[in-house]
Amino acid sequence: MPSYADDLTLAARLADAADAITTARFRARDLKVERKPDRTPVTDADTAVEDAVRALLAAERPGDGIAGEERGGTGWSQGRTWILDPIDGTKNFLRGLPVWATLIALVEDGNAVVGMVSAPLLERRWWASLGEGAWLRDATGDRRISVSGVSSLSDAYVSTTHLGSWTEYHSREAYLALTDACWENRAFGDFWQHCLVAEGAIDLAAEPIVNAWDVAPMQILLTEAGGSFSDLSGKVTFDGGNALSSNGHLHDAALSILQRR
Template sequence: MSDTLRDPSPYHDDLRLAHVLADSVEEITMSRFGAADLQVESKPDLTPVTEADREAERVIRENLKRARPRDAIKGEEFGTSGDADRLWIIDPIDGTKNYVRGVPVWATLIALVDAGTPVVGLVAAPALHRRWWAAQGTGAWTGRSLTSATSISVSKVDTLADASLSYSSFNGWAERGKDMDLFRLSKECWRSRAYGDFFSHMLVAQGSVDIAPEPELEDYDMAALVPIVTEAGGRFTGLDGRPGCWSGNGVSTNGLLHDEVLARVGDDSPAPSLIPGD
């Protein structure tokens, strides 16, 4: 039996459920990945959405309503239903632009937030044959299932000159007037690459990358990432330094470099709170 089952976390059953939910949509997302007749539309914010996004979220919602009828649900495609301290946050396909172009770096993100704190996170990337997950108190793990997993932890790199940085793109930084700040940070680091989306943060959690800042994110882009990074020993905050996924942007690090990163690309003043119920 995997060591992932040893710790007495109150969220173990929820973590198991997250794996079941990811299993339930993997056939949907994989069967449409690379399909010649994949239907792609533009949402009002001009980001793409496919029938796979919508069908995957619909299936997850139906399963959650049966398994956790008292919990609230928020998804990228269908908004929020219910009003409870326990809130499931879903991104059925994070990295849709990759998905529609046949790039295998995309994932289903499933998170449980309890009283404003992300306590369960699962990132399922079936085209990469990988999952990453954590629940509060369990540590962070990667593998294909709960019973076949490897513990992960962030790196011990403590100087920017030895650090590896991953980002998504420079466009959002330019809109914030921070593109030169990011450029200067990248020049201070040993290496920079644009792995992008969820993948940057999972590489931080497993110690392959040390810094991953992003200037524009929604809570459904981040909620599942937070427990994984923090249980791996890292830090995940907004660019305003506030912990969690409520700042409209995010930065994950191994913790040792976090304050230095915020000093270079962070916000000068905190953003308005986006925490549910605030």
């Protein structure tokens, strides 16, 4: 198995550079905000982070492809490509809520092999690389993380991002059926819910609409933590347009419910 230690070290440097920008611009009075064609917001912090990360990658990995939410880029089915989401949770960032993060993934021939999620205002950073496990840094230090052992939906804790998106993109009824089958549900949203599954704090996270940059690092984070990650059809991919993270034990049962229309 190839080693991605140098790439993981670089991903940490990229996250450090991103954190320096995002923390400086968080709650800034002169923050500039625009709306993209899909009506989602983008700030000058988003573009500044992506430009800074791209510049570092151009210097350190000139032969690799780059694809980012704000500046676009190459595909990722062949070769090595870095996939970037400069600020996942931009709406939270805009409202002064601390739940946002920079997401970085290295994808090789269509598969995520390095993942980095840095949430500086939560004082948390999650990372993983192929064959080296999943890790969390918080106030207590660095520790290896793993998914929960919950094996029944009736004991499971499930999260999503926005309930209304299920109506538009999949099936609200199917998601509500899943919450009814589970013990507890919340909407932690975005990156955080998938990281919580990797930590073993919750057991399932489901999203009816995502882009590749929203979840590319989650694929490697979840699998290295011992869990499962797929789209809602069950295909193991970060590029299916929707996503399900689980502790592995519950994956098929959750998919069975979510596939009902």
